[in-house]
Amino acid sequence: MIIRQHGDRSRSLETVNGPGWESDRILVRSDGFPYSIHITTVTAGTSLELHYQNHIEAVYCISGHGQVQEADSGAQHVITAGTLYVLNDHDRHTLYAHTDIQGVCIFTPPTAGDEVHDERGAYPIR
Structure with a gap:
């Protein structure tokens, strides 16, 4: 059994x-599960162009307000607390944070834990 507390800085991953x-x-991947879990905050006024080419991501919004726009179709979806969106086809998208947005992000395959977005808006596979 693994027990962790969000914000616990005693772990090696900050x-x-x-x-x-x-x-x-x-x-993260070293925990031995087929997925990783991140608690992510996107700052109000931020727009992020993302394209997880190497991962499938599910995002459950805990708090905040914004929208996600599908790059290929242009479809826009309102994101508020309680909204789940899943990028099940490596969807290229832009996330707009109208307020600070906090979400639970689940990635498969799991991330190593220290990744940042590359120039394409993706996390690399290592």
């Missing part, structure tokens, strides 16, 4: 930061 976002990696 919070990972990027432009407009901060992510606490609470379950």
